[in-house]
Every structure is written in structure tokens, then in C-alpha cells.
Amino acid sequence: MTIGSVPVRFRIAVDHDQCMLCGRCVENCPYDVFRKDDGRIFVNSRKCVACHRCIAMCPRDAISIRERPVDYRSHPLWTPEVREAIYNQARTGRIILAGMGNALPYPVIFDRLVLDACQVTNPSIDPLREPMELRTYIGKKPGKLEFSGEGEETSLLTELTPNLQLETPIMIGHMSYGAISLNAQLSLARAVTMAGTFMGTGEGGLHESLHPYQDRIIVQVASGRFGVNIDYLERGAAIEIKIGQGAKPGIGGHLPGEKVCADVSCTRMIPEGSDAISPAPHHDIYSIEDLKQLVRALKEAIEWKKPVFVKIAAVHNAAAIAAGIARSGADAVVVDGFRGGTGAAPRVFRDHVGIPVEAAIASVDAKLRSQGIRNEVSIIASGGIRESADVAKIIALGADAVYIGTAALVAMGCRVCGTCYRGLCPWGIATQRPDLVARLEPDTASANVANLIHAWTLELSELMGAAGINSIESLRGNRDRLRGYLLDEGIMKVLDVKPVGA
Amino acid sequence: MDRVTIDAAGMHYTPLNRAIRKAVAEGAGEIVLENVLGQRFIADGIRGEVSIIIHGVPGGDLGMFMSGPTCTVYGNCDHAPGNTMDSGSIIIHGSAGDAVAHSMRGGRVFVRDDIGYRGGIHMKQYREKRPVLVVGGSPRAFLGEYMAGGLILAIRRNAGGPLRERGIGSGIHGGRIIIRGDVHEQFLGVGTRKSPLSSEGREELAPLIRDYSAFFGIDDPDPLIGDSYVEITPASSRPFASKYAWE
Numbered sequence: 001m002t003i004g005s006v007p008v009r010f011r012i013a014v015d016h017d018q019c020m021l022c023g024r025c026v027e028n029c030p031y032d033v034f035r036k037d038d039g040r041i042f043v044n045s046r047k048c049v050a051c052h053r054c055i056a057m058c059p060r061d062a063i064s065i066r067e068r069p070v071d072y073r074s075h076p077l078w079t080p081e082v083r084e085a086i087y088n089q090a091r092t093g094r095i096i097l098a099g100m101g102n103a104l105p106y107p108v109i110f111d112r113l114v115l116d117a118c119q120v121t122n123p124s125i126d127p128l129r130e131p132m133e134l135r136t137y138i139g140k141k142p143g144k145l146e147f148s149g150e151g152e153e154t155s156l157l158t159e160l161t162p163n164l165q166l167e168t169p170i171m172i173g174h175m176s177y178g179a180i181s182l183n184a185q186l187s188l189a190r191a192v193t194m195a196g197t198f199m200g201t202g203e204g205g206l207h208e209s210l211h212p213y214q215d216r217i218i219v220q221v222a223s224g225r226f227g228v229n230i231d232y233l234e235r236g237a238a239i240e241i242k243i244g245q246g247a248k249p250g251i252g253g254h255l256p257g258e259k260v261c262a263d264v265s266c267t268r269m270i271p272e273g274s275d276a277i278s279p280a281p282h283h284d285i286y287s288i289e290d291l292k293q294l295v296r297a298l299k300e301a302i303e304w305k306k307p308v309f310v311k312i313a314a315v316h317n318a319a320a321i322a323a324g325i326a327r328s329g330a331d332a333v334v335v336d337g338f339r340g341g342t343g344a345a346p347r348v349f350r351d352h353v354g355i356p357v358e359a360a361i362a363s364v365d366a367k368l369r370s371q372g373i374r375n376e377v378s379i380i381a382s383g384g385i386r387e388s389a390d391v392a393k394i395i396a397l398g399a400d401a402v403y404i405g406t407a408a409l410v411a412m413g414c415r416v417c418g419t420c421y422r423g424l425c426p427w428g429i430a431t432q433r434p435d436l437v438a439r440l441e442p443d444t445a446s447a448n449v450a451n452l453i454h455a456w457t458l459e460l461s462e463l464m465g466a467a468g469i470n471s472i473e474s475l476r477g478n479r480d481r482l483r484g485y486l487l488d489e490g491i492m493k494v495l496d497v498k499p500v501g502a
Numbered sequence: 503m504d505r506v507t508i509d510a511a512g513m514h515y516t517p518l519n520r521a522i523r524k525a526v527a528e529g530a531g532e533i534v535l536e537n538v539l540g541q542r543f544i545a546d547g548i549r550g551e552v553s554i555i556i557h558g559v560p561g562g563d564l565g566m567f568m569s570g571p572t573c574t575v576y577g578n579c580d581h582a583p584g585n586t587m588d589s590g591s592i593i594i595h596g597s598a599g600d601a602v603a604h605s606m607r608g609g610r611v612f613v614r615d616d617i618g619y620r621g622g623i624h625m626k627q628y629r630e631k632r633p634v635l636v637v638g639g640s641p642r643a644f645l646g647e648y649m650a651g652g653l654i655l656a657i658r659r660n661a662g663g664p665l666r667e668r669g670i671g672s673g674i675h676g677g678r679i680i681i682r683g684d685v686h687e688q689f690l691g692v693g694t695r696k697s698p699l700s701s702e703g704r705e706e707l708a709p710l711i712r713d714y715s716a717f718f719g720i721d722d723p724d725p726l727i728g729d730s731y732v733e734i735t736p737a738s739s740r741p742f743a744s745k746y747a748w749e
Contacts, residue, residue: 094747225605229588230547269628301547
């Protein structure tokens with residue numbers, strides 16, 4: 001007992017006057033917080049993760065949860081999180097694993113950028129009565145077009161490369177089957193099909209129940225090559241090579257054996273119960289030239305019929321790396337910022353490695369333009385996109401489209417408790433336990449996610465209309481529509497935006 | 503069965519593969535490629551039972567994502583033949599470069615002579631799919647790194663003394679590496695366990711050496727079959743389990 005118990009993270013209180021002893025809290029909590037005994041609900045607050053399932057299911061609003069009910073002596077440096085990490089590591093001697101995105105209070109650049117609107121001159125556009133063009137094409141655009149013949153006989157000589165057609169610049173990023181449940185993937189697949197956009201498989205293969213939606217699915221090839229065969233590559237609408245992930249740049253991934261159930265084993269094509277280890281690098285990629293070789297190997301395998309994306313984590317020299325990717329033959333580069341979510345990542349990586357997506361996208365876009373190769377690749381921004389304003393701002397900083405992840409999960413009930421790695425998600429999202437998975441109803445969940453994309457798309461067209469812009473292409477890289485509010489000069493130089501008032 | 507011959511001299515890999523696909527679609531049983539010189543991705547993603555005979559030196563990623571065909575190469579191979587291969591065979595009458603059979607998921611790769619670094623890296627198995635890599639000569643360092651399943655057999659035909667290459671089987675968490683002769687502990691990677699060849703391993707080895715001998719013209723495989731071997735297996739199927747604690 002050298003260290004003893006640390007204070008409970010959450011304190012649950014049950015209002016026994018309100019409680020009707022229906023027992024839904026007991027049934028719904030997979031963490032065994034609640035117990036019904038002798039005509040009364042008892043709680044064990046220490047087990048609570050604040051997933052809010054009990055709160056959502058209680059018919060009488062009889063449950064309340066308070067965070068950190070026991071104060072440590074306050075200290076700006078020695079925060080409770082820092083102290084508790086030390087207690088944990090003093091006990092275990094291990095690397096701490098954590099879930100969801102970056103949990104440190106870094107300033108959010110998005111929240112220091114404001115958008116523009118028209119006044120008097122250059123009148124704003126009402127999306128109700130004017131067409132707004134939100135359709136986006138992801139892929140290479142030709143540097144020039146060559147024609148033969150004249151008049152009626154004119155024909156295009158330039159061979160166009162395949163692009164993905166998105167009805168809205170909002171896609172859903174790669175969350176693998178294994179990290180999330182099949183019902184969650186199915187809900188996302190139906191949602192993107194409804195919304196006319198795309199989702200990613202992550203490195204978990206493509207379950208056969210997703211085959212009806214495969215034209216809306218981007219299949220991922222990562223370092224573990226799980227679930228990858230020619231059939232998988234041919235099914236996807238596009239292929240994404242995952243080099244890195246914003247939540248844990250520079251390291252691989254381990255899906256623990258206990259999460260590899262029969263179905264997960266089948267899509268990843270590995271034995272049940274074995275660890276699925278995705279090493280840090282691809283063993284056939286040690287340089288940009290090698291990346292080019294994998295891009296071309298994939299294109300050759302699918303006879304050059306579909307675009308190939310390359311995803312990197314936003315790191316210090318992301319712009320130079322993206323310039324290499326643009327020359328590798330890839331059709332899009334995905335830049336995943338340091339706030340990107342994850343099922344599990346070492347805490348030290350999640351919180352300390354990588355850079356914000358806002359700065360990374362601005363510098364990637366600027367670098368590609370300065371080299372005259374911006375048309376060679378589309379830029380997809382991901383990691384920490386929370387609302388339509390973030391979408392508008394990141395497009396104005398140079399992105400073609402965004403991937404959302406956490407936001408789509410929140411639309412299905414996720415409360416961002418960050419306990420994904422326990423595999424007990426009471427919302428049926430980050431779990432493979434059949435009774436929990438069954439809680440997520442794909443009909444409703446897909447409608448919720450499609451609603452979210454629809455609502456953001458509406459807001460985006462309103463924001464564009466207010467700024468007098470009627471096409472997403474006129475917003476892309478249009479930094480004049482942004483102003484920095486209390487951003488320092490260095491950051492504004494990187495973003496290439498002026499301060500408010502200027 | 504129809505036999506189709508393609509002269510690959512001066513041809514880019516895309517039209518070459520297009521010609522191979524066309525021949526396969528038209529029912530060719532054997533496709534002979536003459537004058538191959540560095541074309542990458544030959545037979546990339548090709549399906550079917552076809553036999554592809556390659557004269558010359560194919561470039562990297564021969565048979566990548568391939569599902570079914572048999573490629574016989576009369577020459578050396580560049581890096582990663584059998585990369586993420588699904589099923590079928592690659593038989594190389596020569597040596598091959600680095601990362602041979604990288605992430606291979608099924609089928610068999612036979613190399614008559616030597617291979618480069620990281621051979622059989624991250625090979626994996628699932629149900630009836632169990633990849634096999636047989637190396638007649640010597641492998642270089644990091645053989646079978648991150649291996650998750652399947653079998654690597656290094657026959658080391660002309661080797662004297664134990665294998666002196668670093669990092670053998672680093673991070674192995676499934677499958678088996680069988681090496682003729684011995685490997686000193688200092689050359690084994692993290693998370694490996696070395697033992698004398700098990701009876702199960704011996705049973706598996708005999709037909710592979712017979713096939714190897716048949717492919718490459720060894721009259722009597724029995725001395726090789728009867729020789730002394732060691733096998734490298736994972737010390738744990740969860741090599742990283744003790745590295746992490748939950749928040």
C-alpha cells in the first residue's frame with residue numbers, strides 16, 4: 001500500500017426519491033457500476049468511465065455523475081493526470097495506453113480563425129434560391145488538356161485519371177472492423193451511401209456484409225497488410241495506403257488477441273485470438289521511391305482503374321513528405337492531425353507527437369503550389385474536425401475534403417469517454433461483445449450519421465453563400481476568407497492568413 | 503492447353519501485364535515471357551491456374567497479390583517476389599533480393615540460391631492458407647521478422663557452420679522458421695525460441711525438400727532430409743503483451 005488508492009475519477013449519485021428501481025442502469029452498464037439489492041440501487045463509482053449510458057437510459061433522470069469529486073492539492077504543473085500517470089507507471093513499469101484523441105489542452109487553431117461574410121459590395125448568395133456547388137472530385141487533375149480535330153470532330157487526347165465524385169466534401173475516415181463493431185461500420189456505410197460520399201475500412205478488411213456498399217468504401221492497405229487480397233482491392237472505390245496516423249505518428253498498431261473474434265479473424269485473415277500487429281513501417285517502403293513502387297503495384301493490380309491515396313500523420317516536415325507523395329503517382333494525400341482519434345494509442349504519443357492539422361494542411365497546400373504540383377494530388381484533412389465551421393476553415397486553408405471520425409461516432413451515441421480500448425463500449429461502437437453490438441441499430445444509427453453530414457453540408461453552403469462563394473472550388477485555399485484572431489505572427493505566416501482587422 | 507509467348511524486350515510493365523491478363527482471359531495454360539529485363543509487378547494481382555515462365559530478370563514485386571498462378575523464373579529476382587501473395591507458386595532458378603515473400607498469405611515461394619535481408623517478413627496464415635518460403639542457399643539478416651504464420655525453410659546448401667545473420671525471427675508471434683545446421687543465440691531476434699527440429703517439423707520438411715530437389719535437379723534429396731536442423735518459433739503469441747498498461 002505504498003501508493004494506495006487514487007481518488008475516484010467520477011462520483012455517481014442516485015436520487016432515490018426519483019429512482020423507480022427499473023434496473024435499466026444495472027442492465028446497461030457493462031462496467032458493473034450498478035447493483036440492485038434489497039429494493040435499492042447501489043453504485044461502485046470507481047468503475048465508472050462516464051460513458052453516460054445509464055444517464056441516457058434512466059427514465060427518471062435519477063442519476064448524476066460528477067468528475068473528479070476529490071480534489072488533489074491544485075497545482076498548474078503537477079496536474080491530477082500527471083500524478084496518476086506516475087502512480088500507474090510506478091506500479092506497472094509499462095507504457096500507458098489511452099483512447100480517443102489528444103487530451104492535452106493545446107490551443108485550438110480552428111478557434112482562433114474567423115470566417116468572412118459579404119456586406120454591401122459583392123452581395124451574399126442565398127443557397128435557397130441559388131445553386132451551390134459542393135460536389136468535389138478527389139484525384140489527379142490534368143496539368144493541361146490536349147485535343148485533336150476541330151469543331152464537331154474535336155476529341156480529347158489527354159488520358160484522364162480516375163477521380164472519386166463526392167456530393168459533399170465530408171467523408172468518414174478509416175475506423176477498422178475490430179476497432180469498431182460491424183454494426184458501427186454498417187451504419188457508417190449506409191450513411192455515406194445516403195449522403196453520396198465515402199468511408200474508409202481501416203486496416204481490418206472488408207466484411208462481406210459491407211459488400212453491397214463497396215462502391216462507397218475506400219479500402220486501406222497498411223503495414224500489417226491484414227485482409228488484403230486482390231478481391232479486397234478490386235471491391236473498393238479507392239485504395240488508401242496508410243503510412244501514419246495522427247493519434248500515434250511513427251508507430252504501428254496492435255489489435256490485442258482478445259479482440260480478434262471469429263468474424264474479425266475472418267476479415268483480417270488471421271487466426272482467432274492472435275495479436276494483429278501492424279509494424280511501424282511498411283517493410284517494402286523505406287523511401288519515397290519505394291512508396292512510388294507500392295502505389296504503382298496497387299494501381300497495376302487493379303489495372304489503373306481507381307485512385308490510390310496515401311495517408312500520413314501531420315508531422316514537422318509533412319509538407320516535404322506530401323511533395324514526395326504527389327510525385328509518387330498517388331492521387332490524394334491524407335494528412336491526419338495530432339488530434340485524430342484512436343481506439344488505443346500510447347498516451348505519450350497521443351498527447352505529444354505530431355502537429356495540428358490546420359498548420360499541416362496550410363503548409364502542404366503551400367508547398368505543392370510553390371512546386372507547381374498541387375493538381376497532382378487532392379488533399380484530405382483529418383483529425384479533430386468537429387463541426388461545419390472546421391470544414392470551411394480547413395478547406396480555406398487548402399484542403400479538398402475532410403475525413404471525420406469521432407464526430408461520426410458521436411452521431412451514433414459515443415460520449416467521448418475515451419475508454420474504447422477496454423472493448424466494452426456500451427453504445428455498441430468500440431466493442432465486439434455481441435450483446436453490446438446489438439445495441440447499435442444500423443437503421444437508426446445510419447440515419448443519424450447521414451443527418452449529421454446533411455446538416456454540416458447545409459451549414460457549409462450557408463457559410464459559403466454568406467461569403468459570396470457559390471462553389472467549393474472557390475473556397476479551397478481561399479485564405480483571404482480567413483482572419484487570425486489572437487494567433488501569433490509565426491503561426492499566421494505558416495497559415496498565410498492576416499490578423500483580424502487587417 | 504494453349505501456350506502463349508510474349509517478347510518482353512523493351513516493354514513497359516503495364517502493357518506487359520495487360521498482355522498477360524489478356525492471355526489468361528483467353529484461356530492460355532502457359533505463358534512464356536522472353537527477354538524480361540527489370541519489369542516490375544509481373545503477374546501482379548493475376549488470378550487463375552496459369553503457368554508463367556519467365557526468362558530473364560524480373561523487377562521488384564513479382565507475383566504481388568497474385569492468386570493462383572505458378573511463376574517459374576529462369577534468372578535472378580529483384581526485391582519482394584511473392585509480396586502479399588495470396589496463393590500459387592513462385593519458383594526462382596537463381597537468387598532474390600530483399601523482403602522475399604513479404605506479408606505473404608498463402609502459396610509457396612522456392613528460391614534455388616540466396617535471398618537478401620528481411621526474407622519472409624510478416625508472413626501470416628489463416629485457416630487453409632499457410633505460406634511457405636524455401637530458400638536453397640543462405641538468407642541474410644532479419645529472416646522471418648514479425649512473422650505471424652507460415653513456414654520458412656532455409657536449406658543453406660553450401661553453408662559451412664552455423665548461420666551468422668542477425669535478428670532472425672525478431673518479433674515472431676506465429677509460424678516456424680527451420681534452418682539447416684545451427685544458429686547461435688546471439689543471432690536470434692527478440693521473442694524467439696530455438697529448439698531442435700520437432701517431429702512435426704521433420705514431417706513438414708521432407709516433402710518440401712523433395713519438391714525443391716525436383717524443381718532444381720537434385721538427384722538424391724535424402725541426405726538433406728536426414729541432416730540436422732533447428733527450428734525457431736515464437737516464445738509467445740503475444741510478444742508485446744507485457745509492454746502496456748491501461749490508462
